[in-house]
Amino acid sequence: MRLPALSTGRLELRRLRRNRLTRVVLAGLVFLPLLYAGLYLWSYWDPYARLKHVPVALVNEDRPARADGRTVNAGADLARELEERRIFDWKRVGERAARDGVRSGEYYMALTIPADFSARIASPSATGTPSAAGLRLELNDANNYVLSTLAESVFKEISTAAGTEAIDGYFDQIFISFGKLHGKLDEAANGAGKLADGSDEAEQGAGKLAKGADDAEQGAGRLKGGIDQAENGSERLTSGLATLREGTERLADGSRELSGGTQRLVAAVDRASGTAVPLLRTHAPEIRETALGVAKSADALAAAADRLPARTGKAVERAEKARAEVEEYLREHPDASPGLRDAAREVVAAARQVDAFVGDQAGGLRRVADEARAAASAARKIAADAPALADRIERAQRDVHRLGDGARQVAAGAARVDGGTARLLAGSADLTGGLGTLSTGAGDLRTGLGELSGGAVSLEKALGQISGGNRELAGGLADGAKQVPAYGADERADRAGMMSDPVRLVSTTDNKVANYGTGFAPFFVPLSLWVGGMIIYMVLRPVNPRALASTAPAWRVALAGWLPAALLGCGQAVVVLAVLRLGLDLHARHWPGLIAFLCLTSAAFLAIIQWVNARWGTLGRVVALVLLMLQLTSAAGTYPIQTSPEFFQVIRPFMPMSWAVDAVRHLIAGGDQTAVWQGMAVLAAFLAGGLALTALAVRRNRVWTIARLHPVLEL
Secondary structure (H helix, E strand, O other), X not given: OOOOHHHHHHHHHHHOOOOHHHHHHHHHHHHXXXXXXXXXXXXXXXXXXXXXXXXXXXEEOOOOEEEOOEEEOHXXXXXXXXXXXXXXXXXXXXXXXXXXXXXXXXXXXXXXXXXXXXXXXXXOOOOOOOOOOOOEEEEOOOOOHHHHHHHHHHHHHHHHHHHHHHHHHHHHHHHHHHHHHHHHHHHHHHHHHHHHHXXXXXXXXXXXXXXXXXXXXXXXXXXXXXXXXXXXHHHHHHHHHHHHHHHHHHHHHHHHHHXXXXXXXXXXXXXXXXXXXXXXXXXXXXXXXXXXXXXXXXXXXXXXXXXXXXXXXXXXXXXXXXXXXXXXXXXXXXXXXXXXXXXXXXXXXXXXXXXXXXXXXXXXXXXXXXXXXXXXXXXXXXXXHHHHHHHHHHHHHHHHHHHHHHHXXXXXXXXXXXXXXXXXXXXXXXXXXXXXXXXXXXXXHHHHHHHHHHHHHHHHHHHHHHHHHHXXXXXXXHHXXXXXXXXXXXXXXXXXXXXXXXXXXXXXXXXXXXXXXXXXHHHHHHHHHHHHHHHHHHHOOOOOHHHHHOOOOHHHHHHHHHHHHHHHHXXXXXHHHHHHHHHOOOOOOOHHHHHHHXXXXXXXXXXXXXXHHHHXXXXXHHHHHHXXXXXXXXXXXXXXXXXXXXXXXXXXXXXXXXXXXXXXXXXXXXXXXXXXXXXXXXXXXXXXXXXXXXXXXXXHHOOOOHHHHOOOOOO
């Protein structure tokens, strides 16, 4: 039995018109993609225009600042500007409420204007170091990541606008300063001229100062010479006084000793006189005899002192001889005690020491001998004078008393002389030190006057150079004042505006789309048609069983199963576009071409979905879903394909939806239509390929197998 493809397709649709429920299902198949594409695009149609409904916390902690005699309240101005623009639904709250609101999700984000915002904005016009003003934006990606991304772009524009306004004010102050600088340079030029005149007068005064300093230096040299001579004389005086002081000290000590000795002598003489005078008067003969005996003894002592050096020399000779004998004995008797040698040596050493001592004291011995002879002579004289000695002692006692009185007077005078000498020596030392200091000061004065003289000469030269430089400065300032501009208010505004925003981006957009939804329509509409095709073949059979059992050619059977689906698919495309145009005000540059292309797109999608269902049966629905996922991720419907991993870039040319998305973009936005023609050719190839593969599946399915009769999986 041969059945025409169109008739067979009509039978499949007639099957669905038998009762009310199937007719509702048939109508639902047409409107189903509308739910997908329409709801998605309606939801995302223009989110930027509805950002004003998004609650955002606004915290203004800024405090006004003063700059150039005016009050800067940049934080309040910015907050007011934001509220007037209504970019978001601004909520004025405190810092804690904003932080808690962002964490809880009450606010999607929080913008904080810090306390030093105005101060930093005004810092370029104020004293101190300029610093950039900052805004704090607190986000919470847990609330909505996409909104956070959009908000960052919005706030970058806000920050740039606020910064441009601040820079504009800063450059305005700079241009105002140019005007002030112009006037001040004129004043500085006049002042530099007066300064040059004053420098000439100062140069003449410096010449006089140099001459006076040179004269003063010579006088200081003469003064130092006189002071040095006085210092030398003072040093000699101090040296002489020091010698005198030593003599007066010895004199004072000697006079004190003399006074003490004379006092002891007086006491001794008094005691001796009290005892000796009566004794002498009574025992004069016995004293005479005793004195003669002392004279004889003194003569014997003198003779012994004369003979002692000769005797010690002989003792050394005898000791040397004895040591030689001990040495000879020890050589003959080695077992004898070695201590004998040491003892002999000690005896020789002692004899030599005695001989050396006697030799050293030879002069003393001679004096002893002389004194002994003098004592003998005195003793004989005493023996001769003994009878009249008592009278002499009494006279001597009176002389000693007079000597003691004189000694006390001499000691007191010597002490006074010593004290005066000490004071005189101290004064002389102070005088010497003062003259040394004065000499050093005079030397420093001379050096300083020499430096002053040289400095005055240098000053005279420098002032001459300064005078010439001041005149050049006056001329340069006058020329500079002519070159510095003095801008008016309008000129300042123009230049400040240009300097605050020197580079302005002038962007042009070809084939501009109206809004966010229009930009996403090329992605969601083909996507909805694929989903619609999957639903169509969940209701329709990919291949009519009656046609499959007939003898009709496989291609006709495949075509009969595709035609009713293609009709429904075209209806889906028309309904979706109609609602988008009438309901969401979608604008397209080429409406007829867009309708025709989407019908072709739906037909190609349905041919592929028919094939996977005819080839794998129930499992084909899963294959169609997998193909949907692959096309969804590789179609570049949201971001450029270059931002996707390499896998999706590789499979993109082999996915029909990729060609459909690119072509629909150009049909809606306009521009070069090459992508449209390429898309039509590729989709036509997918359409023909899908039908051909379905025909092969029909041929295969005409052979019944156990797997077909009892499928492992049913959906």
